[in-house]
Amino acid sequence: MKNKIAKYLIQLGDNCLILGQRLGELCGHGPALEIDIALTNISLDLLGQTRAYFQYAAEMSDDFDNEDQIAFLRKSSDYRNCHLTELPNTDFAHTIIRQFLFDQYHQLLLTDLMNSNDEKLKAIATKSIKEVNYHLRFSKDWVIRLGDGTETSKVKMQEALNTVWRYTEELLRPSELDIEMEGLGIGTNPDQLKEEYFEKVKSVLQFATLEIPENKFFGKGGKEGVHTEHFGYILSDLQYMQRTYPNQQW
Amino acid sequence: MVNTTQKAEIDKIYKILETIPDPEIPVINVLELGIVRDVDFADGQYVITITPTYSGCPAMEMIEVNIKAGLQENGIDNFTVKTTLTPAWTTDWITDEAKVKLKEYGIAPPVEKTSDTSWILNEEKTVPCPQCDSTNTKLLSQFGSTACKALYKCNDCLEPFDYFKCH
Numbered sequence: 001m002k003n004k005i006a007k008y009l010i011q012l013g014d015n016c017l018i019l020g021q022r023l024g025e026l027c028g029h030g031p032a033l034e035i036d037i038a039l040t041n042i043s044l045d046l047l048g049q050t051r052a053y054f055q056y057a058a059e060m061s062d063d064f065d066n067e068d069q070i071a072f073l074r075k076s077s078d079y080r081n082c083h084l085t086e087l088p089n090t091d092f093a094h095t096i097i098r099q100f101l102f103d104q105y106h107q108l109l110l111t112d113l114m115n116s117n118d119e120k121l122k123a124i125a126t127k128s129i130k131e132v133n134y135h136l137r138f139s140k141d142w143v144i145r146l147g148d149g150t151e152t153s154k155v156k157m158q159e160a161l162n163t164v165w166r167y168t169e170e171l172l173r174p175s176e177l178d179i180e181m182e183g184l185g186i187g188t189n190p191d192q193l194k195e196e197y198f199e200k201v202k203s204v205l206q207f208a209t210l211e212i213p214e215n216k217f218f219g220k221g222g223k224e225g226v227h228t229e230h231f232g233y234i235l236s237d238l239q240y241m242q243r244t245y246p247n248q249q250w
Numbered sequence: 251m252v253n254t255t256q257k258a259e260i261d262k263i264y265k266i267l268e269t270i271p272d273p274e275i276p277v278i279n280v281l282e283l284g285i286v287r288d289v290d291f292a293d294g295q296y297v298i299t300i301t302p303t304y305s306g307c308p309a310m311e312m313i314e315v316n317i318k319a320g321l322q323e324n325g326i327d328n329f330t331v332k333t334t335l336t337p338a339w340t341t342d343w344i345t346d347e348a349k350v351k352l353k354e355y356g357i358a359p360p361v362e363k364t365s366d367t368s369w370i371l372n373e374e375k376t377v378p379c380p381q382c383d384s385t386n387t388k389l390l391s392q393f394g395s396t397a398c399k400a401l402y403k404c405n406d407c408l409e410p411f412d413y414f415k416c417h
Contacts, residue, residue: 034390034391034393034401035391037391037393037394037395038391038392038393041393041396041397042393044304044306044308044397045304045305045306045397046306047306048302048304048305048306048307049305049306051305051306052305052335119336120335122336123334123335123336123338124335126335126336126337126338127302127305127335127336127338127339128305130338130340130417131304131305131397134392134415134417137392138392138393141392
């Protein structure tokens with residue numbers, strides 16, 4: 001049972017780890033100084049949250065002794081993050097749309113996890129939500145500002161939305177582990193967040209005068225360890241130091 | 251139960267903690283910032299409980315190292331530093347003295363309590379400029395030089411300044 005909880009914590013942490021790593025790529029490359037700092041601050045929050053999940057997972061796991069092993073020494077197919085988090089930054093429109101679509105999910109998820117009967121998970125969620133509320137405020141603000149902005153910014157935002165939209169449903173698709181953990185009162189079945197998620201997201205997008213794409217097909221597979229072609233590249237960046245200098249410490 | 255000798259030692263530890271500054275904001279110490287949650291004696295050693303401001307705050311490890319060094323320099327070796335996440339840190343714990351020090355240092359202290367939820371409705375609070383006290387200020391960026399701050403500009407004295415955001 002403890003090992004299963006560890007796997008669940010790793011699934012939760014992987015979204016934060018991979019999105020945090022993606023945002024970290026923008027350090028020194030943001031479109032403006034303030035945005036650069038904001039995105040890397042969000043990255044830092046997400047990596048801090050990842051550490052909390054992985055430290056706890058390492059205590060519970062049969063397979064790992066410490067957080068670094070979990071973060072750096074797994075194979076691609078052992079990562080359980082959703083595809084949305086591994087999408088490339090492309091431009092600021094893609095980066096901020098991706099962030100908004102994730103932040104809204106993240107906020108609903110943590111709000112639910114704050115009721116977990118696992119005290120430590122509850123503590124992580126209660127700590128993280130304060131940070132995530134702020135992330136959402138930032139990304140929502142930019143989606144509205146640029147969606148309802150100039151002709152050019154609107155076109156770019158709409159293109160980004162059309163690209164990223166197909167990765168939203170996976171966030172709310174439950175894995176077997178999600179269902180099992182929900183049954184035990186430990187975790188959340190994201191399917192229960194679906195209605196509220198789309199309602200909230202659509203109201204912001206409408207306010208931003210963007211058109212909601214009508215996709216029939218949505219990507220999936222991240223929670224089963226099947227990733228997009230972007231994933232190998234991000235992983236090789238992420239794991240480079242530990243693979244080259246095993247057990248390296250700061 | 252803590253006996254008299256231990257009580258005296260705990261008081262001494264608090265005195266030492268008062269001399270340990272936050273690495274990012276050296277004008278306030280770790281007690282004033284609300285990072286130190288408790289000092290106690292349990293299972294034969296003194297336990298100093300600390301909590302992170304933000305999950306990813308890079309200053310946390312530095313703070314732990316500084317606390318350890320500070321205690322050891324003062325002849326206290328029989329202790330452990332424990333990190334806790336609950337209850338989650340809030341700017342409500344920053345003492346009033348520390349808020350004055352923050353302002354003097356050029357950082358606008360939090361203007362609201364966390365129980366104030368008006369920000370959800372996108373209502374911006376007025377943050378007075380720490381340099382000239384003008385309330386004619388503008389938010390430049392929700393994220394400032396560290397995770398715990400936002401960046402503002404004063405429209406009167408034209409100085410940009412950090413705001414210790416409500417958390």
